[in-house]
Amino acid sequence: MSLNGWPAGGGQDGDVRPGDLWSGPGAAGAIAATGVELGRGEKGVIYGLPGGKVAKVFLDDAPDAHLEQEFRGAAAARSHGVPTWTVERLSVEGPERFIVGSFEPGVPLASLLRARPHAAAGLMRRLAAVHADIHRVPAQPHRRWRLPLGPDPTAVLRPFLPRSTIERLAEIIRGSEVGFGHGDLAPANVHCRDGELVVLDWGRSGRGPMTADVAQTCMTVLSARFGATTPAWLHLRYRRALVDAYVAAYTAASGRSAFEIRIWTAIAMVRNGARMPPGRRKAAVESEARRCARGLAA
Ligand SMILES: Nc1ncnc2c1ncn2[C@@H]1O[C@H](COP(=O)(O)OP(=O)(O)OP(=O)(O)O)[C@@H](O)[C@H]1O
Numbered sequence: 001m002s003l004n005g006w007p008a009g010g011g012q013d014g015d016v017r018p019g020d021l022w023s024g025p026g027a028a029g030a031i032a033a034t035g036v037e038l039g040r041g042e043k044g045v046i047y048g049l050p051g052g053k054v055a056k057v058f059l060d061d062a063p064d065a066h067l068e069q070e071f072r073g074a075a076a077a078r079s080h081g082v083p084t085w086t087v088e089r090l091s092v093e094g095p096e097r098f099i100v101g102s103f104e105p106g107v108p109l110a111s112l113l114r115a116r117p118h119a120a121a122g123l124m125r126r127l128a129a130v131h132a133d134i135h136r137v138p139a140q141p142h143r144r145w146r147l148p149l150g151p152d153p154t155a156v157l158r159p160f161l162p163r164s165t166i167e168r169l170a171e172i173i174r175g176s177e178v179g180f181g182h183g184d185l186a187p188a189n190v191h192c193r194d195g196e197l198v199v200l201d202w203g204r205s206g207r208g209p210m211t212a213d214v215a216q217t218c219m220t221v222l223s224a225r226f227g228a229t230t231p232a233w234l235h236l237r238y239r240r241a242l243v244d245a246y247v248a249a250y251t252a253a254s255g256r257s258a259f260e261i262r263i264w265t266a267i268a269m270v271r272n273g274a275r276m277p278p279g280r281r282k283a284a285v286e287s288e289a290r291r292c293a294r295g296l297a298a
C-alpha cells in the first residue's frame with residue numbers, strides 16, 4: 001500500500017510515517033485480548049485500548065480501500081482543523097485489518113436528536129458549520145467517493161417530474177462544485193461532548209460534489225427513525241425541521257445553493273427508498289422521496 005501523495009496522518013502533519021504502520025504479527029489478537037468493545041458498525045468493531053486509544057478492527061467484507069479512505073480522510077480533515085479522531089496506525093496486512101487512533105468520548109449525535117429534541121435544531125446548525133469546514137479541506141487525490149452518482153444522477157427522478165424540469169435540474173447539478181467530502185456525515189457518525197462535535201467514520205470520504213455530500217446527511221436524517229413513542233407524522237415533521245435548520249446553516253456558512261442541495265436530496269431519497277427491503281419502512285421512505293422530488297417542480 002502506498003501513502004504517497006497523502007498527508008502523513010495523525011493529529012498533526014508529520015505525526016505518522018508510513019514506516020510506523022503497525023503491522024506486527026499478533027497485533028490484532030492483542031487488541032481483541034486487551035480491548036473492550038465500545039461500538040459496532042457495518043464495517044468494523046471499535047475496541048477501547050489502554051492509554052486513551054481505540055482500535056477500529058474492520059470486518060472481512062470491508063475492502064482495503066475503505067480502511068485507506070478512513071485513515072487518509074481523517075488525517076486530512078484533522079490536519080485542517082476539523083474536529084475528529086487522531087488516526088495513528090493503519091494495518092492492511094494479514095487477515096486482520098485495523099486502525100488505531102484516539103478514543104473520543106461523547107454521545108452519538110443520533111442519540112441526542114432522539115433524547116433532546118429541544119436542543120436538536122441547535123446541534124444540527126453546529127453540525128452544518130462543521131460540514132462547511134470539512135468542505136474547506138483541500139480536495140485530496142482521493143478516488144471519487146462511493147455516493148452512487150452515475151453519469152446522470154437525475155435519471156431516478158423521471159417517474160416524478162416532466163422531462164423539461166429534469167433537464168433543468170440536471171443542468172443545475174452538473175455545475176455542483178467538487179471538493180473533499182465526508183461521504184456519510186450521518187448523526188450516528190458524530191459524537192457530541194459538552195456541546196462540541198467530533199466527526200468519525202471517514203471510510204466513504206473522498207472527492208465529489210459538495211452539495212451531494214450535504215444531501216447525503218439530509219437523506220439520513222429524513223429516513224431515520226427517532227424513537228417509537230410519538231406518532232410517525234410528528235417524527236417526520238421533526239426530521240424535516242431538522243433538515244431545514246441544517247441546510248439553512250450550511251448555506252449561510254458556505255454560500256452554496258439550497259436548491260442544489262434539495263435536488264441532490266431528492267436523488268438520494270429515491271435511491272435510498274429503492275434499495276430498502278419491502279415493508280412499511282420502505283413505503284414511508286418512498287413517500288417522503290416522492291415529496292422531495294415533486295417539491296422540485298415549483
Ligand atoms: N474514536 C472513537 N472513539 C470513541 N468511539 C468511537 C470512535 N470511533 C467510533 N466509535 C463508536 O463506534 C461506533 C461505530 O464506529 P464507526 O461509525 O466508525 O463504524 P463503522 O463500522 O464504519 O460504521 P458504519 O456502520 O456507519 O459503516 C460509532 O458510532 C461510535 O459511537
Ligand SMILES: [Mg+2]
Binds near residue numbers: 042
Ligand atoms: Mg458509522
